[in-house]
């Protein structure tokens with residue numbers, strides 16, 4: 001795609017402008033909002049790269065709403081996104097993993113979009129140099145909402161844009177604006193621009209990899225146990241080979257690999273975490289939307305993730321996501337054992 005000597009680069013900004021041009025009713029507001037998110041991702045990327053050199057690793061001493069130790073980079077990344085989104089002038093309110101309450105935008109900066117984000121997902125891995133990422137989702141403010149929180153207590157299928165940025169061996173931003181299309185961009189550090197490198201990403205319907213924290217096996221329900229066993233011990237009479245296990249423990253990296261290579265990523269409900277661990281608004285919904293738009297599926301086991309209505313802004317949901325046929329197999333096990 002990006003050939004040496006190529007001078008006609010498809011940057012993320014150009015891509016979003018092109019999407020805007022294809023929609024005659026578009027006002028350009030979403031384009032500006034995505035620019036702000038893009039800036040936030042570049043800023044966090046630069047901090048993650050330098051973290052070990054400028055004393056940004058380690059805990060900050062505070063505990064967040066999830067009861068987790070906040071890392072210095074968690075707090076910094078949160079501030080970066082809150083400031084960038086505020087300054088865009090297009091946001092009405094935000095929900096961040098790191099902030100207990102809804103974040104309001106006031107005055108002349110107030111816009112019509114609701115943004116949810118996990119500024120630095122997988123941050124418990126950061127000191128070991130493992131991939132981390134930012135996850136984001138964009139919704140429209142509900143005009144008739146009686147409280148600002150009501151705009152977030154809507155079915156996930158109302159999400160209009162979702163994406164993640166992975167800070168790894170390269171910096172990759174993957175985004176969907178719907179229309180059954182997901183595209184991936186790689187940051188060219190010398191240009192400071194995200195360049196389209198993964199055009200129209202599609203998840204293989206049936207993969208060969210499963211990705212789950214197997215240390216939780218004793219807490220799983222029967223459906224999850226039986227399904228994972230079926231991947232490890234396929235019927236000897238069939239031609240099937242066992243799936244390979246891959247679990248990074250950083251959702252962005254595990255989902256990125258799942259979109260590229262296929263297979264299943266899961267964080268199920270269990271007896272320790274009755275709704276699973278991952279948060280619906282800024283982990284479950286954006287990833288489920290991306291995966292569906294790439295031709296895959298996302299389920300709690302019992303229902304489509306995008307049909308959930310969160311009961312509060314930091315609600316959690318169980319999730320199995322991956323290729324369509326892989327997730328249909330998950331659903332079969334849940335029908336049989338639950």
Ligand code: AHM
Pocket residue numbers: 068097118120121122123124213249250251252254267277
């Ligand atoms: P975080 O948002 O506090 O970083 O937690 C979310 C992360 C995900 O990235 C990952 O999939 C999961 O937690 C790993 O959890 P576990 O260590 O229980 O397997």
Ligand code: MG
Pocket residue numbers: 097118119120121122123
């Ligand atoms: Mg996080």
